[in-house]
Amino acid sequence: MNTKILMSVAAAALIGLTGCSTRPTNAQVGTAAGAVLGGVAGNAVFGGTLGTVGGAAAGALIGNEVGKKQ
Numbered sequence: 176m177n178t179k180i181l182m183s184v185a186a187a188a189l190i191g192l193t194g195c196s197t198r199p200t201n202a203q204v205g206t207a208a209g210a211v212l213g214g215v216a217g218n219a220v221f222g223g224t225l226g227t228v229g230g231a232a233a234g235a236l237i238g239n240e241v242g243k244k245q
């Protein structure tokens with residue numbers, strides 16, 4: 176149930192933020208995608224809120240670095 180709520184909130188935030196700015200940079204796209212994927216992976220591996228938040232933070236950092244290089 177928590178995973179479905181997390182995915183819904185992440186999707187809504189991504190959709191909402193898309194219309195608020197000009198075309199995002201690759202680093203911004205990488206950060207957002209990394210945070211979502213990292214949050215899902217962290218929740219699946221570690222479970223609970225701490226795993227989700229930790230995974231999202233790690234995913235955002237990795238996604239940002241990958242996005243900068245593209």
